[in-house]
């Protein structure tokens with residue numbers, strides 16, 4: 449038997465990501481995982497679809513519909529659209545609730561105070577009884593199980609869609625963090641450019657992402673891979689198929705990956721010496737979908753000299769972190 453208020457209320461945690469939004473319901477786990485995409489009617493600005501359905505429309509919309517990613521760069525490009533998206537996700541996840549939920553939202557660390565306020569207001573409009581925000585790297589660190597309450601350096605590198613967030617946390621606080629707008633989307637763009645340059649082949653974002661996931665890598669593979677790619681010949685204008693190898697894709701991704709490596713190194717250079725000393729043994733943990741690029745952990749380890757591990761379920765780290773926090777909201781009220 450729960451207490452008077454706790455019995456009917458269900459609290460939820462949200463990872464409002466630049467590429468994917470996840471919702472965690474207390475005592476249930478992750479119940480929703482959908483792309484952070486909204487399809488709008490271009491003339492009326494009415495929302496036509498959100499999440500999975502909207503993502504399927506990306507790059508395939510007729511003139512009267514446009515599919516947008518309101519959080520694309522880790523900042524809110526369009527407040528109204530972000531609110532519509534949050535409302536959809538909160539309502540979908542809390543359908544069976546008998547009372548409005550309390551909501552913990554992990555937001556990108558690069559977000560401004562105004563944007564943070566807007567996210568909180570949106571969640572309130574969407575039916576939240578109380579809204580608490582937590583910086584995304586903090587949620588990620590909790591989600592992967594780092595002992596962030598210890599007086600020691602805990603470092604997390606989260607490569608998402610629009611942003612890479614790097615943070616060093618000690619005693620429940622962020623000592624230093626850096627957010628750059630170089631992550632999965634830029635890797636997709638690099639593949640699109642490469643295909644155009646090397647093969648005169650025009651491909652869309654979704655195809656580029658598929659190439660990245662299937663054969664993309666940051667480090668020499670034991671067994672190199674290859675695949676067929678279909679697109680449109682930019683000269684002849686007709687559909688065309690070509691064959692590409694993982695070596696080529698690695699070359700296409702190299703500059704973008706180097707920018708991520710650089711950001712990690714810069715963060716380490718800013719780290720207070722005592723915490724640097726901790727990192728020599730503790731290393732850092734990677735989260736976010738971008739950490740699944742083959743060999744990126746090995747490359748980062750080579751370039752920093754630190755041990756690097758990829759979280760068990762990197763795409764769920766932030767949502768799991770918000771979930772852990774739901775069990776201890778008093779912790780968050782003190783530390784957020």
Ligand code: ADP
Pocket residue numbers: 464465466467468469607608609610611631632633657660661664735736737738739740741742762763
């Ligand atoms: P965000 O938190 O910004 O919403 P996610 O952590 O959900 O981002 O990661 C999304 C990014 O991860 C996308 O750019 C996607 O292409 C990339 N991604 C997902 N799975 C893989 C994979 N297996 N290999 C490479 N990249 C991946």
Ligand code: MG
Pocket residue numbers: 463465466584606608736766
């Ligand atoms: Mg994320």
